[in-house]
Amino acid sequence: MTKFDFSGLGPDLILDAIESLGIRVESGLLALNSYENRVYQFMAEDKRRYVVKFYRPQRWTELQINEEHQFSLELASHEIPVVAPLMSNGRTLHDYQGYYFALFPSAGGRQFEVDNLEQLEWMGRFIGRIHAVSKSAKFEHRPTLTVEEFLIEPLSQLKNNELIPDYLHSPFFAILEPVVKKASELYRATPTDNIRLHGDCHPGNILWRDGPTFVDLDDCRNGPAIQDLWMMLSGDRQQQTLQLDTLIKAYQEFAEFDKEQLKLVEPMRAIRMVHYMAWLNKRWQDPAFPQAFPWFADGKYWEQQILALKEQLSALQEPPLVLL
Numbered sequence: 001m002t003k004f005d006f007s008g009l010g011p012d013l014i015l016d017a018i019e020s021l022g023i024r025v026e027s028g029l030l031a032l033n034s035y036e037n038r039v040y041q042f043m044a045e046d047k048r049r050y051v052v053k054f055y056r057p058q059r060w061t062e063l064q065i066n067e068e069h070q071f072s073l074e075l076a077s078h079e080i081p082v083v084a085p086l087m088s089n090g091r092t093l094h095d096y097q098g099y100y101f102a103l104f105p106s107a108g109g110r111q112f113e114v115d116n117l118e119q120l121e122w123m124g125r126f127i128g129r130i131h132a133v134s135k136s137a138k139f140e141h142r143p144t145l146t147v148e149e150f151l152i153e154p155l156s157q158l159k160n161n162e163l164i165p166d167y168l169h170s171p172f173f174a175i176l177e178p179v180v181k182k183a184s185e186l187y188r189a190t191p192t193d194n195i196r197l198h199g200d201c202h203p204g205n206i207l208w209r210d211g212p213t214f215v216d217l218d219d220c221r222n223g224p225a226i227q228d229l230w231m232m233l234s235g236d237r238q239q240q241t242l243q244l245d246t247l248i249k250a251y252q253e254f255a256e257f258d259k260e261q262l263k264l265v266e267p268m269r270a271i272r273m274v275h276y277m278a279w280l281n282k283r284w285q286d287p288a289f290p291q292a293f294p295w296f297a298d299g300k301y302w303e304q305q306i307l308a309l310k311e312q313l314s315a316l317q318e319p320p321l322v323l324l
Contacts, residue, residue, distance in 0.1 A: 155177070
């Protein structure tokens with residue numbers, strides 16, 4: 001059985017996997033910024049640029065990855081700018097020596113500007129278009145966003161984290177536990193209609209060139225629509241209110257938005273904070289993680305998290321954002 005990490009994924013295996021699709025690599029392999037999976041850009045003999053993505057073993061099943069691919073292709077068929085996998089030998093997902101992988105066209109662009117209201121308006125329209133399509137069905141094999149997976153289990157994982165310095169252990173959990181409790185209560189108390197989501201719609205997964213291009217649906221799942229919107233918000237409360245108003249007005253040109261979900265903005269922010277820490281802890285045995293995130297083992301990082309969690313608990317206790 002292939003290990004959960006990428007210890008067996010060497011350059012020769014990568015090249016052999018690509019060539020098994022009848023594509024010969026002409027350039028070198030340029031590693032792109034991805035830690036959950038392994039992603040490389042290259043130029044083929046036909047002078048076209050491609051991206052090959054190797055999925056982390058044992059994370060998603062074949063059915064789950066194929067469902068992600070079908071969602072991408074469905075969105076692309078509605079002329080939504082999503083980078084969808086390429087078909088080869090009648091399939092989008094391939095298996096080479098125990099590693100699932102897929103081939104994509106290479107897409108260029110810059111990161112969109114979260115403080116640019118015109119670009120936010122574009123984003124609202126396109127996410128509205130995505131959700132207008134995604135509401136037509138639900139994922140059958142991919143999971144649903146729950147507090148159990150994203151708050152309760154991460155809290156349990158972090159309690160076994162040996163990287164938190166002893167002198168910070170008590171103050172860290174003294175603030176983490178009430179954040180998890182309050183965020184869980186608010187999430188469960190807010191009725192939501194779960195739809196198919198991009199799932200990780202942060203600025204790093206959006207390329208901008210005369211409009212947005214959406215990449216990396218690796219975390220797509222069922223969940224509330226606000227999950228694909230709240231990560232566009234930045235700045236103080238007044239700035240976020242203006243940004244949210246711009247997003248939702250544009251979004252509603254294509255899809256209805258339940259304003260009750262505004263109550264989930266701060267719980268979603270807490271979920272991302274807690275899940276991110278637990279994710280780093282869970283992946284720490286992968287050699288790429290200590291190299292890329294050395295500060296995770298530094299006491300200063302945990303001191304900063306204590307302060308950030310205190311601020312988040314305060315935000316969870318404030319009234320939710322409202323539209324102008």
